[in-house]
Amino acid sequence: MASTTNHVNQQHDVVVVIVPLPAQGHLHAALELSRRLSSANIPVYYVSTTAHVRQAHSRAAGWDPLNTPNLNFIDFPVTFNAPPTNPDASIKFPSQLVPAFNSSMQLRTPVTDLVNKLGSISRRVIVIHDFLTSWVVQDVPKISNTECYCLHTVSAYLMFTYTWEAARPPVPPEAEVVLKQLPSQDGCTSPEVIEFAMKQINVIQDAGNIYSTSRAIDGMYLDLTEKMSVPKDFKNWALGPFNPVDLNFDKKDRHYSLEWLDKQPASSVIFVSFGSTTSLTEDEIRELAIGLEVSQQRFIWVLRDADKGDIFSGEVRKYQLPEGYEKRVSERGLVMRDWAPQLEILGHPSTGGFMSHCGWNSCIESISMGVPIAAWPMHSDQPRNALFITEGLKIGITVREWERRKEVVPAETVEKVVRTLMASPEGEEMKRKAMELKEAVKLAVMEGGVTHKEMESFVAHITR
Numbered sequence: 001m002a003s004t005t006n007h008v009n010q011q012h013d014v015v016v017v018i019v020p021l022p023a024q025g026h027l028h029a030a031l032e033l034s035r036r037l038s039s040a041n042i043p044v045y046y047v048s049t050t051a052h053v054r055q056a057h058s059r060a061a062g063w064d065p066l067n068t069p070n071l072n073f074i075d076f077p078v079t080f081n082a083p084p085t086n087p088d089a090s091i092k093f094p095s096q097l098v099p100a101f102n103s104s105m106q107l108r109t110p111v112t113d114l115v116n117k118l119g120s121i122s123r124r125v126i127v128i129h130d131f132l133t134s135w136v137v138q139d140v141p142k143i144s145n146t147e148c149y150c151l152h153t154v155s156a157y158l159m160f161t162y163t164w165e166a167a168r169p170p171v172p173p174e175a176e177v178v179l180k181q182l183p184s185q186d187g188c189t190s191p192e193v194i195e196f197a198m199k200q201i202n203v204i205q206d207a208g209n210i211y212s213t214s215r216a217i218d219g220m221y222l223d224l225t226e227k228m229s230v231p232k233d234f235k236n237w238a239l240g241p242f243n244p245v246d247l248n249f250d251k252k253d254r255h256y257s258l259e260w261l262d263k264q265p266a267s268s269v270i271f272v273s274f275g276s277t278t279s280l281t282e283d284e285i286r287e288l289a290i291g292l293e294v295s296q297q298r299f300i301w302v303l304r305d306a307d308k309g310d311i312f313s314g315e316v317r318k319y320q321l322p323e324g325y326e327k328r329v330s331e332r333g334l335v336m337r338d339w340a341p342q343l344e345i346l347g348h349p350s351t352g353g354f355m356s357h358c359g360w361n362s363c364i365e366s367i368s369m370g371v372p373i374a375a376w377p378m379h380s381d382q383p384r385n386a387l388f389i390t391e392g393l394k395i396g397i398t399v400r401e402w403e404r405r406k407e408v409v410p411a412e413t414v415e416k417v418v419r420t421l422m423a424s425p426e427g428e429e430m431k432r433k434a435m436e437l438k439e440a441v442k443l444a445v446m447e448g449g450v451t452h453k454e455m456e457s458f459v460a461h462i463t464r
Contacts, residue, residue: 267352291414
């Protein structure tokens with residue numbers, strides 16, 4: 001066992017062990033939750049493979065995980081192959097990450113040993129695991145002084161859609177409008193991922209769920225979920241957003257993209273980024289490039305390939321743009337090919353829109369910063385998130401319907417969507433609603449707010 005700290009032998013009352021899935025959105029949410037629990041003076045052990053603990057450190061936004069009191073990192077060396085991305089695959093799900101997912105199952109014995117060791121010197125060990133690492137922690141409930149909680153790095157809305165499809169419980173009219181339009185799950189995942197997920201579902205033994213959301217965003221769906229909870233003492237907590245809602249980052253060492261934004265008018269820039277798990281085809285890049293250019297709107301475009309299973313190994317594919325493109329758009333467009341400080345870009349006063357794949361972390365970061373979304377889902381939970389953003393919260397516009405996912409979005413559509421979002425009364429209304437939601441989320445996390453109280457409730461529950 002490798003460890004960045006040597007605190008496993010110290011005696012404590014209650015300790016928390018967090019076991020994320022080795023994929024960026026999951027690592028990030030688990031890291032932010034770890035930070036918050038450690039600030040409640042609870043020792044937290046963040047456990048993953050060596051490569052993914054390093055990844056979590058390297059992409060922490062605005063704080064130093066290695067210099068955070070009560071936060072400890074334990075990494076286990078696990079070997080796996082990290083195949084290249086395939087932008088031309090018929091399903092956009094990042095199959096290159098599946099070997100890393102499967103390799104995480106090697107953590108079952110080391111994690112059980114760690115919990116046993118901590119349990120021998122603590123009154124209680126709380127294990128918070130990703131839904132997709134349930135298999136790893138399946139032996140933990142047999143240890144007498146432990147409790148397991150499942151971290152869903154998604155919205156309560158998304159989880160409720162599965163319940164609703166299976167049981168069709170009665171729902172309020174405002175929920176029914178969205179639920180009756182649910183996109184199919186065809187094309188969302190690959191067969192090997194479904195097989196991996198079924199292994200997790202078959203061994204779940206939790207005392208409660210934690211959601212990466214806020215009741216200010218989808219409290220109605222959490223209420224509906226709680227009404228159907230079996231057994232009735234099963235707990236549900238909405239502890240998100242797992243990102244800061246006030247940005248007070250170091251102004252001395254600012255990213256060049258923020259300096260570029262400083263020179264642009266307020267709310268004039270659309271931020272274009274499809275997250276860490278999406279690879280675009282050459283055709284998609286060409287049409288998107290043309291659409292952004294002819295829209296005549298300012299933009300920042302993060303043009304980078306999807307993460308491999310190990311982001312620190314191997315070559316990264318570099319996308320080609322039309323000849324002379326970057327020079328032609330240089331006065332109002334910035335093309336970035338490196339990791340972007342997404343939250344800071346979204347929180348900059350010059351950013352007025354976000355073209356996104358609608359991964360839940362990206363959705364909730366955009367909501368936290370009051371930025372409306374041009375929704376372009378690619379895989380997984382993203383088609384349903386896109387529906388929630390556009391039809392449920394009404395803070396976004398659709399780029400492409402999920403049923404037409406196999407078609408290349410033409411430049412004309414990109415141009416129209418960007419202009420609607422950034423320079424029309426319809427776009428202004430989305431912006432107004434996004435700002436209202438931002439304020440609601442901000443109030444929720446402040447002392448006395450619903451999220452703040454919920455975190456206090458969770459801490460009180462696990463330390464009782």
